[in-house]
Amino acid sequence: MRASPRRCVLLNPHAQGGRAAALLPTLQAALPPDAMLHAPRDVVEALSLLESLPRGSRVVAVGGDGTLNRWLPAVLNNELELGVVPMGSGNDVARALGLHGRAPLAALVHALNADTRPMDVGRAEWRDPQGREHRAVFLSSFTAGFDSAVVLRTLTGPRWLGGLPRYLWATLGELAHLQTWTLDVTANGKHLHSGPALFASSLNTPTFGSGMPATPAARINDGLLNLLLAGPFGRLGALAMLPRLLTGTHLGHSRISTRAFETLTVVSDTDLPLAADGEFLGYARHLKLSVLPGALAVVGI
Structure with missing residues (x-):
C-alpha cells in the first residue's frame, strides 16, 4: 500500500x-x-x-x-x-x-x-530466558515485575471493563498470588538495589495504568526516564499501597523510591515479566533501558 x-x-x-x-x-x-x-x-x-x-x-x-x-x-x-x-x-x-x-x-x-515539539523516547534491550536478544521502544512506560504481571492479566479481563477499572480488576487478581523477584538495579552506573522487589518500572510520562500518578516529576522532554522501584511487599502491604498509588502519595513510603536516569540495568535471578506502554512483551533475566532525547516530533498543547 x-x-x-x-x-x-x-x-x-x-x-x-x-x-x-x-x-x-x-x-x-x-x-x-x-x-x-x-x-x-x-x-x-x-x-x-x-x-x-x-x-x-x-x-x-x-x-x-x-x-x-x-x-x-x-x-x-x-x-x-x-x-x-x-x-x-x-x-x-x-x-x-x-x-x-x-x-x-x-x-x-x-x-x-x-506545531510539534520534541518528545523523549525510551529504548529497552533484554535477553529472554532462552538467551535471545530483544529490543523495543516506548513512549510512556516500561514495566518490570508486578506491573507487567498485571498487564498480562488485563488481557483476560471482561471486554466491558476498560481504563482504570480494568487495571484495578487485574491488580486485585494478581495480588491473590503475589510474587516478588530478586533484583540487582543500577542507574547511571550507580548501584541502587539488591534483593527482593515487587517491581522496577520506568516511566517517561507522569502517569501509567490509565492515569495513576506514579512518577509526578517525570517530563517527556527532559532527556531522562524515571525509575519507580518497590521493595518487598506482602499482600496486605501491597493492597494498602494501592490507594496511595492512585493519589500520588506512595512516594513517601519507605519501600518506594524513584530515580531519574539516562541508563538503567536490571538483573533478575528468575524470569521477570516485561511490558511496554501496557503491551506485554515476555520475560527476561537481564534488562537495559536508555533514553533517546527528543527523538520524536509530537503534537501537544
Missing part, C-alpha cells in the same frame, strides 16, 4: 475494544482535501503504510498507548511527525501531551494543524 499525502490519519479499528471503528465516517467527513484516512487491519499493514509515507510527513494516530507503541518504530524510522487522537483504554501519552479528554473531532483538527 502506498500513501502519498503528507498528512495521514491512521485509525486503529481495534482500539477501545473495537469501538474506535465507529468514528471512521465522522473523521472522514472532517478531513481536509490533502489528508487521507486509513484503518489498517493489523500491525503489519499499519507499519507498511507508515514506511511508505514521505519522510517527515505528519501522521495522526487514532488509538491508545498500545497503538502508539506498536506503530512507534516506523514513525521513528521514517522521521514522521506524530499527532494523537486519544481512543485507548489508558491514554497516558495523551495525558502527558495535554490531550486527554478532548473530543475526537477537536483532537483531530489540533493533531493535523498544531
Whole structure:
C-alpha cells in the first residue's frame, strides 16, 4: 500500500475494544482535501503504510498507548511527525501531551494543524530466558515485575471493563498470588538495589495504568526516564499501597523510591515479566533501558 499525502490519519479499528471503528465516517467527513484516512487491519499493514509515507510527513494516530507503541518504530524510522487522537483504554501519552479528554473531532483538527515539539523516547534491550536478544521502544512506560504481571492479566479481563477499572480488576487478581523477584538495579552506573522487589518500572510520562500518578516529576522532554522501584511487599502491604498509588502519595513510603536516569540495568535471578506502554512483551533475566532525547516530533498543547 502506498500513501502519498503528507498528512495521514491512521485509525486503529481495534482500539477501545473495537469501538474506535465507529468514528471512521465522522473523521472522514472532517478531513481536509490533502489528508487521507486509513484503518489498517493489523500491525503489519499499519507499519507498511507508515514506511511508505514521505519522510517527515505528519501522521495522526487514532488509538491508545498500545497503538502508539506498536506503530512507534516506523514513525521513528521514517522521521514522521506524530499527532494523537486519544481512543485507548489508558491514554497516558495523551495525558502527558495535554490531550486527554478532548473530543475526537477537536483532537483531530489540533493533531493535523498544531506545531510539534520534541518528545523523549525510551529504548529497552533484554535477553529472554532462552538467551535471545530483544529490543523495543516506548513512549510512556516500561514495566518490570508486578506491573507487567498485571498487564498480562488485563488481557483476560471482561471486554466491558476498560481504563482504570480494568487495571484495578487485574491488580486485585494478581495480588491473590503475589510474587516478588530478586533484583540487582543500577542507574547511571550507580548501584541502587539488591534483593527482593515487587517491581522496577520506568516511566517517561507522569502517569501509567490509565492515569495513576506514579512518577509526578517525570517530563517527556527532559532527556531522562524515571525509575519507580518497590521493595518487598506482602499482600496486605501491597493492597494498602494501592490507594496511595492512585493519589500520588506512595512516594513517601519507605519501600518506594524513584530515580531519574539516562541508563538503567536490571538483573533478575528468575524470569521477570516485561511490558511496554501496557503491551506485554515476555520475560527476561537481564534488562537495559536508555533514553533517546527528543527523538520524536509530537503534537501537544
